[in-house]
Amino acid sequence: MRVKFHKNLDELKERLLVMAGLAEQAVQRSIEAYRTRDLSLCDLVFQSEPAINRFEREVDQMALDLLAMEQPMAVDLRFLYAVLRINADLERVGDQAVNIAARVQEMTAQASAELPVDIPKLANLSSAMVRKSLQSLIEANSEMAHSVLAMDDEVDAMNSDAFHAITELVQRKPDLAPQALNALIIARNLERVGDHATNIAEDVIFWVEGADVRHSSDSRSEKRDVEETS
Amino acid sequence: MRVKFHKNLDELKERLLVMAGLAEQAVQRSIEAYRTRDLSLCDLVFQSEPAINRFEREVDQMALDLLAMEQPMAVDLRFLYAVLRINADLERVGDQAVNIAARVQEMTAQASAELPVDIPKLANLSSAMVRKSLQSLIEANSEMAHSVLAMDDEVDAMNSDAFHAITELVQRKPDLAPQALNALIIARNLERVGDHATNIAEDVIFWVEGADVRHSSDSRSEKRDVEETS
Numbered sequence: 190m191r192v193k194f195h196k197n198l199d200e201l202k203e204r205l206l207v208m209a210g211l212a213e214q215a216v217q218r219s220i221e222a223y224r225t226r227d228l229s230l231c232d233l234v235f236q237s238e239p240a241i242n243r244f245e246r247e248v249d250q251m252a253l254d255l256l257a258m259e260q261p262m263a264v265d266l267r268f269l270y271a272v273l274r275i276n277a278d279l280e281r282v283g284d285q286a287v288n289i290a291a292r293v294q295e296m297t298a299q300a301s302a303e304l305p306v307d308i309p310k311l312a313n314l315s316s317a318m319v320r321k322s323l324q325s326l327i328e329a330n331s332e333m334a335h336s337v338l339a340m341d342d343e344v345d346a347m348n349s350d351a352f353h354a355i356t357e358l359v360q361r362k363p364d365l366a367p368q369a370l371n372a373l374i375i376a377r378n379l380e381r382v383g384d385h386a387t388n389i390a391e392d393v394i395f396w397v398e399g400a401d402v403r404h405s406s407d408s409r410s411e412k413r414d415v416e417e418t419s
Numbered sequence: 420m421r422v423k424f425h426k427n428l429d430e431l432k433e434r435l436l437v438m439a440g441l442a443e444q445a446v447q448r449s450i451e452a453y454r455t456r457d458l459s460l461c462d463l464v465f466q467s468e469p470a471i472n473r474f475e476r477e478v479d480q481m482a483l484d485l486l487a488m489e490q491p492m493a494v495d496l497r498f499l500y501a502v503l504r505i506n507a508d509l510e511r512v513g514d515q516a517v518n519i520a521a522r523v524q525e526m527t528a529q530a531s532a533e534l535p536v537d538i539p540k541l542a543n544l545s546s547a548m549v550r551k552s553l554q555s556l557i558e559a560n561s562e563m564a565h566s567v568l569a570m571d572d573e574v575d576a577m578n579s580d581a582f583h584a585i586t587e588l589v590q591r592k593p594d595l596a597p598q599a600l601n602a603l604i605i606a607r608n609l610e611r612v613g614d615h616a617t618n619i620a621e622d623v624i625f626w627v628e629g630a631d632v633r634h635s636s637d638s639r640s641e642k643r644d645v646e647e648t649s
Contacts, residue, residue, distance in 0.1 A: 253500060256486060257492055266487050270479075273503065274503075355600070367586050370589075373600070
């Protein structure tokens, strides 16, 4: 019974990682579309959304079935709780890819412009956060999960810089406002991807350590929330 | 045993509603700060954040304890699953209030300006969505929850209009870019509040009907996601 249960938990983790792969691929495609202005990549992102949504439902149902039938305790209960939360975050990573692709679609109708925000760099960093948070899940490695939290500060700082640089740009060159505001929104979408990776890392820590680190370092969390918007 | 269990479920629901009240109050204060430029209201929002975070932890812990000790099935299991998800959404509503208050702080250092986005109206609508989604939880009323989903389209449309009106404004009056871009971000924060209310309504429907409506109406959900960014 227990052997079967742990086989089911492994299977659930595998499905969650497939879900993660789909969400991550969607973000990568949306950024590649931004870089190359290739609208077929946007279409691929839109098309992948229903598959990601189906996966979310499947993973949640598997987790609920295990909760109901196996009545797990302690670490296994925390794992299923973490899976439910991580699954929701991954689905929202996929939503951000859709949002970015929609911005890119609009931007391709506008003249190409030099903008003071390095979207591919921001995307690399927030994607690295997602990958690392999932690696910490695979390895049950809470130390690695903690390192994801530190990366979030860097994403927030880049986003804050982008906000001020874009404000300054549109004052100097108002004609570029349509492109600049789209890029601003894309930067914020990527920041939200980083926020989801942070959530995932916190859930891994709760699962592994049994300790809830959400909002535990108050100064840090307050700082993050305030900076997140600037 | 069962009587005690249902007493515990009622208590859990009550705590979740306290959590909701705190999150809602924070949004109202942040918008009142926007309207009146009263920075003491921003401070109240920042100060309320730790309390909201503590409530999130408490509610999650109560739900996990009930899952572990009572091993609920079917409708009760779905209820606890819904509580966990709704709780996370409410905490993020509180985060949006913090984000708005931070924008308002920055705006008070800038000259007051007439902006083409009715932030209080957008706030009223998204707050109404949160209240209605919670009312549907209290009454176990899935019909009411469905009506929240329709309201989200209105919020998204208002936000899309705001994006284009603000782009147009900064092209005409580039000096207003700092204020305008802050208002744009606040509008998007409020749209996220509406998204959280939508998530809550979907969780109520899943609990009451046992049917997962997330992404079920594909055309609607795709439309929503694409419009959400514009």
